[in-house]
Amino acid sequence: MKSNNVIDLVCGTALPFGRSKVSNAQCGAYEGISGEGYIQITKFLTQHVSALIVLALTVLPNIAKANEAEPASSGYWVPRQPPRANYRIDCTIKLSENFVLQGKEVIDFVNTTSRPMQTLAITWFKQRNQTLRITANGKPVALPTPLGSFPQDFTLAEPISPGKSLTLEVEFGISIPAPPEKPDNIGPVTDWPRLWWGFPTQDDYEVKLDVPDEYIIATTGRFDRKTGRYHAEGVPSFGFYLGTGYQVLEGQAQDVTVRCLYKSKDKKCAGLLHETAIDVINFYREWLGFYPYRILTIIPGMDRPAGGYPAATNIVVIHGMSRMAEKPELHWRWITAHEIGHQYWSRYVMEKDEPGWLWIGLGIYADREYCRARGLGKQKHRELMARYVKGVRDGHDTTVNISQEQRSNIKFDFNNIVTHGKGFSIISALDCILGDTLFDRIYRRCLKEFSGRRLGVHEFRAVCEQESGQDLGCFFEQWVNSNKYLSYEIVSKKCEQTVGTYISEIEIQCLGSLKMPVPVVAYFEDGTTQRTFTNRLRDIDTIRFESQSALKEVRLDPDQALPMVVPPPSAGEQELAKAIQDLPWVGAGEKALEVFNKTQDSKMSDPGRWFKLGMTLYDGKYYEQALEAFRKTQTHAQDDPSRACAALVWQGHLLDLLKQRDEALKSYNDALGKSASLDMRHDQYGIRLNRQWVQKRLKEPFRRK
Numbered sequence: 087m088k089s090n091n092v093i094d095l096v097c098g099t100a101l102p103f104g105r106s107k108v109s110n111a112q113c114g115a116y117e118g119i120s121g122e123g124y125i126q127i128t129k130f131l132t133q134h135v136s137a138l139i140v141l142a143l144t145v146l147p148n149i150a151k152a153n154e155a156e157p158a159s160s161g162y163w164v165p166r167q168p169p170r171a172n173y174r175i176d177c178t179i180k181l182s183e184n185f186v187l188q189g190k191e192v193i194d195f196v197n198t199t200s201r202p203m204q205t206l207a208i209t210w211f212k213q214r215n216q217t218l219r220i221t222a223n224g225k226p227v228a229l230p231t232p233l234g235s236f237p238q239d240f241t242l243a244e245p246i247s248p249g250k251s252l253t254l255e256v257e258f259g260i261s262i263p264a265p266p267e268k269p270d271n272i273g274p275v276t277d278w279p280r281l282w283w284g285f286p287t288q289d290d291y292e293v294k295l296d297v298p299d300e301y302i303i304a305t306t307g308r309f310d311r312k313t314g315r316y317h318a319e320g321v322p323s324f325g326f327y328l329g330t331g332y333q334v335l336e337g338q339a340q341d342v343t344v345r346c347l348y349k350s351k352d353k354k355c356a357g358l359l360h361e362t363a364i365d366v367i368n369f370y371r372e373w374l375g376f377y378p379y380r381i382l383t384i385i386p387g388m389d390r391p392a393g394g395y396p397a398a399t400n401i402v403v404i405h406g407m408s409r410m411a412e413k414p415e416l417h418w419r420w421i422t423a424h425e426i427g428h429q430y431w432s433r434y435v436m437e438k439d440e441p442g443w444l445w446i447g448l449g450i451y452a453d454r455e456y457c458r459a460r461g462l463g464k465q466k467h468r469e470l471m472a473r474y475v476k477g478v479r480d481g482h483d484t485t486v487n488i489s490q491e492q493r494s495n496i497k498f499d500f501n502n503i504v505t506h507g508k509g510f511s512i513i514s515a516l517d518c519i520l521g522d523t524l525f526d527r528i529y530r531r532c533l534k535e536f537s538g539r540r541l542g543v544h545e546f547r548a549v550c551e552q553e554s555g556q557d558l559g560c561f562f563e564q565w566v567n568s569n570k571y572l573s574y575e576i577v578s579k580k581c582e583q584t585v586g587t588y589i590s591e592i593e594i595q596c597l598g599s600l601k602m603p604v605p606v607v608a609y610f611e612d613g614t615t616q617r618t619f620t621n622r623l624r625d626i627d628t629i630r631f632e633s634q635s636a637l638k639e640v641r642l643d644p645d646q647a648l649p650m651v652v653p654p655p656s657a658g659e660q661e662l663a664k665a666i667q668d669l670p671w672v673g674a675g676e677k678a679l680e681v682f683n684k685t686q687d688s689k690m691s692d693p694g695r696w697f698k699l700g701m702t703l704y705d706g707k708y709y710e711q712a713l714e715a716f717r718k719t720q721t722h723a724q725d726d727p728s729r730a731c732a733a734l735v736w737q738g739h740l741l742d743l744l745k746q747r748d749e750a751l752k753s754y755n756d757a758l759g760k761s762a763s764l765d766m767r768h769d770q771y772g773i774r775l776n777r778q779w780v781q782k783r784l785k786e787p788f789r790r791k
């Protein structure tokens with residue numbers, strides 16, 4: 087079951103060829119897994135490598151603490167701010183029987199640290215058929231053969247003293263079987279042999295690409311006719327994408343060249359994305375005073391309109407251009423603003439933490455400001471918070487700051503629920519209590535101070551505290567380091583007239599575990615309003631307003647900036663949610679029935695839970711109960727027409743199995759009228775529910791294979 091609202095849907099092992107089709111892809115599988123025979127596009131390799139640091143500690147000898155005052159060491163050590171390197175790359179791509187990528191790379195840098203460096207590490211993606219040879223200041227460097235895993239450390243014949251430079255000449259090559267048909271597109275490829283420090287760094291690139299004639303090229307760099315190279319300065323990655331049979335839209339957002347690659351049938355969508363991108367860059371520039379780069383290229387991704395991702399600096403992928411009609415205009419405008427926001431947060435300012443959420447939260451704040459300014463409403467951002475709120479209701483531990491080991495044991499969609507949903511909720515909550523003006527100052531200061539550097543929650547909190555003059559430990563501790571959730575509710579209100587004035591008293595109760603001041607606005611009959619915050623130290627806070635006219639209405643969190651979990655989840659609700667999640671899709675057997683029986687005295691209203699329960703009951707042949715579960719799904723899925731329709735089709739299936747063909751036909755007919763957006767796969771049974779499937783069921787009853 088897939089959510090239609092995922093953003094940043096990326097696939098861990100993207101193929102460099104053809105149209106990337108990802109089935110059942112989960113949003114945010116950033117870390118790649120080696121795909122035999124394919125180039126692995128580890129888009130976020132450089133951003134998401136903390137796990138590898140641990141690895142490096144075991145493979146690199148003589149790790150020294152990154153304390154530059156210590157005596158020289160020939161072992162591997164990581165500078166606090168690694169030297170900025172220049173990569174001059176000459177790369178040829180050939181496509182015949184094999185896909186061949188080969189080239190030369192000259193890496194230059196000056197040791198800008200205060201200690202000598204003698205052991206360095208290089209990383210690249212791992213392939214079976216690859217070559218990598220390195221010469222350092224003219225002397226060959228010994229690398230193991232065959233090459234082991236990356237990162238690979240190597241020791242220089244002589245240490246590089248502070249202030250001295252090093253030139254590494256690298257020859258690299260990869261050869262893998264080419265796909266039988268010439269691919270539509272290749273890439274985005276972002277991995278080159280490069281120095282490895284365990285975290286992203288910004289470097290400069292001059293890249294020459296020699297590719298088959300029929301392909302057009304999109305890269306991170308600006309093309310310079312004089313040098314014949316693509317140039318990019320201060321970028322954490324250099325990516326390229328090759329496409330054949332594409333058209334290009336090109337325009338300017340002042341000095342930023344904006345392109346969009348598209349297939350001619352997708353012209354309408356491309357036009358909207360391109361026009362939006364120009365508007366977004368102009369908006370961001372006007373608001374923040376600058377846009378960090380000079381080009382931006384939008385490239386197509388998967389078939390399905392499932393969001394997008396920032397593939398490399400200056401290259402953003404937007405999925406599903408050919409299925410524009412399935413999403414409202416808001417979606418296309420918002421996702422464009424969202425992906426461009428990542429150019430500030432993650433490229434210009436880089437993420438420091440793992441799991442990294444701050445870059446996501448701050449990035450989404452940018453697209454929220456765009457949506458506000460352009461009157462695009464709050465829906466997208468409410469949806470993001472709703473994911474997190476649902477995660478709380480489902481009983482997940484949404485603590486943000488967790489170790490790699492904890493993270494690897496997590497079965498739920500951490501990226502959507504916590505990184506995106508809660509990540510943005512935290513930023514929104516902080517903005518809410520500090521106020522727009524102050525938060526805006528913090529936002530700009532972080533961009534300015536951390537340009538080219540990494541920003542983590544530690545540094546961010548320090549800036550927030552300096553700017554606000556407040557200790558924000560309580561805020562960050564609860565939101566980042568705990569599973570506490572926010573739930574406040576108005577429990578009573580009264581308004582009494584005294585001599586000449588009205589006194590209103592509002593009682594607000596904290597029903598959740600997270601305590602923070604929450605904005606309250608009172609609206610009066612004469613059109614005036616008054617705004618204040620609750621006191622976080624009180625579980626029940628009574629707020630008094632004095633006014634010239636009677637109280638009309640009072641609202642908590644009037645801007646809907648907070649992820650309120652109201653009513654708070656009961657232990658029973660969370661337990662039931664957990665039990666349903668734990669059911670396997672196939673073979674749950676009696677367990678599904680047990681869980682179903684527990685729902686009888688609950689008020690479970692989540693359509694996703696009912697649907698899953700229905701599927702597991704069907705699987706166990708509890709057809710009567712499954713039928714009821716799908717009826718409940720349909721009742722509660724008013725906001726999710728695709729799921730409601732699937733639930734109707736399943737009612738038809740079950741009625742067929744229960745030999746009630748007339749009733750089944752009613753369900754199918756009902757479903758047919760609502761099947762425009764129906765496209766759901768049940769790979770466990772080889773079933774794909776869509777309009778054609780429903781039409782077939784009207785002629786042929788459903789049979790279980």
Ligand SMILES: [Zn+2]
Nearest residue numbers: 093094424428
């Ligand atoms: Zn994103």
